[in-house]
Amino acid sequence: MKRLCCLLLGLILTACAPGPLQPRFIADGAPEALADWGMVGVRDGRLVLAAGAQPYELNTPLFTDYAGKLRTVWMPKGQPATWTPDAPLDFPVGTVVTKTFFYPKAADGTVAPGDGLSLSQTGDGLDLGKIHLVETRVLVRRAGGWAAFPYLWNEAQTRATLKRTGAAIPVTLTRPGRRDAFVYQVPNVNQCAGCHATDHAAKALQPIGLKSRHLDREVTLAGQSYNQIARLTQLGYLRGAPAATTRVRAPDWRDESVAVEPRARAWLDINCGHCHSPKGPADTSGLYLDIATPPGPSLGLCKPPVAAGQGTGGFSHDIAPGDPDQSILIFRTASLDPGAMMPELGRSLTHDEGLALLRRWIAAMPPGCR
Amino acid sequence: MGQGWRGVLSGLTITGALALAACGQGGGTAVKPNTTYQEQLIQKLIDAKPGDVISIPAGVYAIDRGLSLDADGVTIRGAGMDKTILTFKGQTAGAEGLLVNASDFTIEDLALEDAKGDALKVNEGENIIIRRVRAEWTGGPKTSNGAYGLYPVQVKNLLIEDSVAIGASDAGIYVGQSNNVVVRRNRAEFNVAGIEIENTQNADVYDNLATNNTGGILVFNMPNLKVPGFATRVFRNRVEGNNTGNFGRKGSAVASVPAGTGVIVNANDKVEIFDNDIGGNNTSNVIISSYFSTGYMNKEGVAPTFDPWPEAIYVHDNRFSPGGAKPDGLDLQALRVAMFGLTGSLPDVLWDGYADTKKFKAGKTDPALAICVDNGSAQTLNADGPNKNKSPKLMGDALRCQLAPLPAIAVAAAGPVPAERKVPAPGKP
Numbered sequence: 001m002k003r004l005c006c007l008l009l010g011l012i013l014t015a016c017a018p019g020p021l022q023p024r025f026i027a028d029g030a031p032e033a034l035a036d037w038g039m040v041g042v043r044d045g046r047l048v049l050a051a052g053a054q055p056y057e058l059n060t061p062l063f064t065d066y067a068g069k070l071r072t073v074w075m076p077k078g079q080p081a082t083w084t085p086d087a088p089l090d091f092p093v094g095t096v097v098t099k100t101f102f103y104p105k106a107a108d109g110t111v112a113p114g115d116g117l118s119l120s121q122t123g124d125g126l127d128l129g130k131i132h133l134v135e136t137r138v139l140v141r142r143a144g145g146w147a148a149f150p151y152l153w154n155e156a157q158t159r160a161t162l163k164r165t166g167a168a169i170p171v172t173l174t175r176p177g178r179r180d181a182f183v184y185q186v187p188n189v190n191q192c193a194g195c196h197a198t199d200h201a202a203k204a205l206q207p208i209g210l211k212s213r214h215l216d217r218e219v220t221l222a223g224q225s226y227n228q229i230a231r232l233t234q235l236g237y238l239r240g241a242p243a244a245t246t247r248v249r250a251p252d253w254r255d256e257s258v259a260v261e262p263r264a265r266a267w268l269d270i271n272c273g274h275c276h277s278p279k280g281p282a283d284t285s286g287l288y289l290d291i292a293t294p295p296g297p298s299l300g301l302c303k304p305p306v307a308a309g310q311g312t313g314g315f316s317h318d319i320a321p322g323d324p325d326q327s328i329l330i331f332r333t334a335s336l337d338p339g340a341m342m343p344e345l346g347r348s349l350t351h352d353e354g355l356a357l358l359r360r361w362i363a364a365m366p367p368g369c370r
Numbered sequence: 371m372g373q374g375w376r377g378v379l380s381g382l383t384i385t386g387a388l389a390l391a392a393c394g395q396g397g398g399t400a401v402k403p404n405t406t407y408q409e410q411l412i413q414k415l416i417d418a419k420p421g422d423v424i425s426i427p428a429g430v431y432a433i434d435r436g437l438s439l440d441a442d443g444v445t446i447r448g449a450g451m452d453k454t455i456l457t458f459k460g461q462t463a464g465a466e467g468l469l470v471n472a473s474d475f476t477i478e479d480l481a482l483e484d485a486k487g488d489a490l491k492v493n494e495g496e497n498i499i500i501r502r503v504r505a506e507w508t509g510g511p512k513t514s515n516g517a518y519g520l521y522p523v524q525v526k527n528l529l530i531e532d533s534v535a536i537g538a539s540d541a542g543i544y545v546g547q548s549n550n551v552v553v554r555r556n557r558a559e560f561n562v563a564g565i566e567i568e569n570t571q572n573a574d575v576y577d578n579l580a581t582n583n584t585g586g587i588l589v590f591n592m593p594n595l596k597v598p599g600f601a602t603r604v605f606r607n608r609v610e611g612n613n614t615g616n617f618g619r620k621g622s623a624v625a626s627v628p629a630g631t632g633v634i635v636n637a638n639d640k641v642e643i644f645d646n647d648i649g650g651n652n653t654s655n656v657i658i659s660s661y662f663s664t665g666y667m668n669k670e671g672v673a674p675t676f677d678p679w680p681e682a683i684y685v686h687d688n689r690f691s692p693g694g695a696k697p698d699g700l701d702l703q704a705l706r707v708a709m710f711g712l713t714g715s716l717p718d719v720l721w722d723g724y725a726d727t728k729k730f731k732a733g734k735t736d737p738a739l740a741i742c743v744d745n746g747s748a749q750t751l752n753a754d755g756p757n758k759n760k761s762p763k764l765m766g767d768a769l770r771c772q773l774a775p776l777p778a779i780a781v782a783a784a785g786p787v788p789a790e791r792k793v794p795a796p797g798k799p
């Protein structure tokens with residue numbers, strides 16, 4: 001009996017000293033601590049990733065108030081996802097995806113944009129002396145479908161705790177020549193569905209970024225360069241991917257060597273297409289901004305708004321070809337009024353560079369509506 | 371671009387309506403709102419399971435983020451539309467006050483005030499009941515108010531009853547892209563559109579009061595949507611004195627509605643308007659119009675499958691009191707003076723004159739698609755829109771015809787149309 005007690009004590013002590021992260025799938029319930037998942041954690045002043053939690057980045061990401069994002073995907077051994085051309089990759093039950101939102105610290109106690117950081121700068125962990133963690137979202141594939149959990153990092157940056165009701169966090173962002181004080185919105189659990197329930201009739205959550213077209217990208221991590229689709233395959237996380245030459249990939253929205261139109265469409269697809277698609281919750285508008293929608297009224301060209309209300313900004317067409325200043329799309333992408341701004345969720349600032357890209361795209365269209 | 375009722379036909383005179391703004395009974399401002407309840411309420415909405423009733427006690431609650439509900443089978447219940455008040459005055463995020471993505475949903479006995487966007491949006495679901503709910507912008511009609519008060523869209527089997535909508539910068543009660551709908555005994559005041567039925571099939575709109583809006587009751591079809599609307603009955607309503615200057619944001623569909631409109635049909639089909647009390651609407655008690663008259667028609671931006679013409683519209687047995695005395699805008703004013711003299715009025719029914727000539731049979735409108743105004747001595751003015759209003763003319767008995775009555779709508783929660791007509795009284799000024 002005495003031996004058993006000592007043994008137990010030993011186990012408890014071991015549990016207290018943070019050892020290596022133990023990634024795991026939690027099949028049900030709402031785990032209170034991000035640490036329960038074992039995907040990412042704080043060790044020696046760094047946010048580190050578990051072995052097997054594969055970091056990745058997207059060709060064109062969703063904008064979230066200039067936050068940096070460190071994304072990971074983990075799957076149980078021997079159960080790879082199946083490649084699909086258009087839909088999100090078909091992940092097995094047990095898949096755990098995380099996305100950690102953070103800002104680089106600026107000199108004077110404010111923060112700086114983190115959205116320009118590449119995987120080579122974030123993929124092997126984050127130095128908490130230099131960055132400030134905001135939240136980590138977990139998307140888990142359970143038997144009943146995908147479930148989403150938002151975890152909020154504490155001020156001491158030691159742990160993240162489940163915050164199902166979301167949160168409003170004051171942030172001051174410093175950019176060259178300007179400073180913006182704003183309220184960063186951590187979505188509540190129901191709002192997760194606002195973007196991730198991409199088929200609004202089915203109301204089931206889906207990953208958004210984990211599609212072949214977004215992941216098909218050359219990256220550098222720890223001095224090694226690789227293609228992410230190839231790496232996922234090599235790790236045993238993906239099967240069925242065809243040859244690189246036959247895959248369709250989204251452009252990097254910042255890549256000036258690519259024409260404006262495909263970059264604007266990629267930006268719209270990832271930022272808007274999850275709602276504005278023929279099956280999404282914004283199908284009520286008749287405006288489809290997903291990559292599959294061909295140019296025409298459904299893409300907004302010369303299209304009168306349906307139920308935009310004050311969101312028209314006084315303009316008559318979703319997109320007035322040749323005239324970004326007369327386009328509702330531009331007005332709503334720029335707006336910070338909750339009753340007019342688009343996307344409705346997930347931003348409190350305007351994505352100035354994304355907006356500039358959309359303006360170039362619209363300005364280059366042959367003008368007029370007949 | 372086509373000629374707009376307001377944009378071109380009229381000269382956009384916003385009348386003194388803004389001064390009339392006082393409205394409603396929103397008590398929200400007098401009491402200091404409870405700011406701590408929001409967290410509890412969000413938790414309840416997240417945890418909600420089918421069968422749950424979320425009761426919100428009497429009180430005024432400040433909400434600064436959009437609320438949302440995703441679980442089916444939930445009831446949200448307050449202690450009364452003047453007792454349980456959610457005020458969104460300080461809202462910093464969220465396009466709605468409350469967004470519901472669920473079926474078998476009931477909301478009753480509470481108020482949603484001053485939402486930044488829509489007050490209540492129910493997006494896609496079946497068996498939706500909105501009962502004794504007040505959606506109000508308490509500062510009176512302003513363009514900066516949220517767009518829609520009560521806004522179910524893409525729902526099936528809908529009942530909205532005994533509710534109140536005030537101050538929406540688009541529509542107070544807006545039913546979009548839905549099927550099988552009853553809207554009854556509601557009060558809509560000081561909105562751009564009081565009650566709007568849009569791209570909706572099979573709707574009964576009865577025993578409502580629509581007053582002091584820009585337009586009282588609208589039955590519209592918009593292009594580029596998956597389903598066209600048809601089969602709406604508008605009956606036993608009081609649609610009176612809808613003369614508030616149009617404060618809708620330019621570019622929105624309702625911004626094309628002239629102030630002083632009672633009931634207006636735009637591009638919708640199979641609409642029966644009967645047994646209503648309609649009067650004191652300074653442009654026209656009834657307007658029947660095509661999409662061409664909104665000013666938004668263009669070939670590139672409107673799907674070719676869209677039917678812009680109002681067809682099978684049947685106006686009969688309404689009780690009209692005088693309207694049309696002071697139409698919105700210089701062009702309609704000029705039309706009134708030219709045709710009816712300085713002290714004359716536009717007649718009870720105004721038709722823009724558009725008809726789909728491709729569907730004509732032997733050179734005439736197919737009787738099944740006709741516009742029939744069979745309403746005693748009520749006159750219809752054909753504004754001759756297709757010819758840029760060159761030759762407007764009174765139609766005399768040319769539109770006197772009958773269409774088969776539309777069937778009553780069966781929504782289980784509503785039951786049959788009660789024999790007794792109960793129209794709410796206007797709010798206290």
